[in-house]
Amino acid sequence: MTTTTHDLLDWAPEAVVFDCDGTLMDSERHWQEARNRAFREYGLQPPPAFAERAKGLHYEDCGRLMARSVHKPELTEDLTAAVLDHFLALVTDDPVTMPGASRLVRLLSERLPLAVASNCPRVVVEGSLERAGLRARFQHIVVPDPGDGVRPKPYPDVYTVAARLCGVRPHRALAVEDSLTGVEAARRAGLRVVGVGPRPQGDGAARADLWLPALHAPELLIWAQSLDSSEPTPEP
Template structure:
């Protein structure tokens, strides 16, 4: 594919906003393990196909979904708390970046303002990106407002994906309108959020049959030669490059 083969590859964004889980960090497997452990802890069985329905879903909503689909509505809050505890334990032991993520972020950081828009608590995002050496490249980390009593902090009134809030706020914190920013996402939930916010969307990872069409362009990994060539050709360098 050449830069003329797809309209997105002829466009220069003013900022890039990236998802964290499954896009920058290989943590979706930790969420899956955390869901498995949580179901087991409460003596419940995951319904068929639950992992697909839960991908990219905020942990509070995931706890609610777990409760609804196992017909235990009173357990929603307890399931959500357990899910987050298991996930935090898993990701602290094994923070791994997705293929190509480090090089892609470093390449972009010399050219554009960068932000992260995630459904995870800020503690999770900042610790995992920090341990991977990536946090310093992002001017802003935007996450949903946490439930009352949470130890993490986030701006008030920011709803989780698939609501558009995290992407709208991240683009504007980077100094541009959402329509001039690019979102990088791996899940249907995140793509829907970015679309509703008005960003163009780059999908990354295994191409799903039904959701790929919602992205403007889909690549299998962030080290795709087409993607890296687009950055080098289409996105000019800036002078305030983060020190690395």
């Protein structure tokens, strides 16, 4: 059940967990270009509306989807490797934060423990945040790790682990996401969710408690500043 805008922004979480790509870092465009380059590398064309289908997926899931969408399952490993290689080159050359990311992270890090829960490889997340001057603001970074049984979004694992590392129960933490894949993962983990960015088509965005156009939305910044004097709300 979704809360109203007033209800969510009247609530004081005990930790905030951010997605990285497309939420903190303006790197979703790099993923899209990396997918396009990988397709072209193998003489293929992206299917219609593929970018929306791939948004938020772990790169290995994306590679499988790419191969399946063009009926070339034998290219799964090649396309997966190509899309990651192209992305790493693009994000290294052009790391840019999303509008409002630095200010919101700074405000919240002075008040609450923060973590990142991302489908990207750790080297990408840490490198991007370091170059953006945000790495020190986050106590924990959680990414998929098959060795530890941490599965990628839309499984809830990265959010479950992030909340635990922050020392809070999932329902006392807030997730900040830009994709329906990420929203689903956070909801399944038990976190409340703010979606940011262009509102997805269809009714999937209703899975978030609140959807705002950007991290610098005035109501979000006012809420973050108000946490100075907020007391955590009682356990339900």
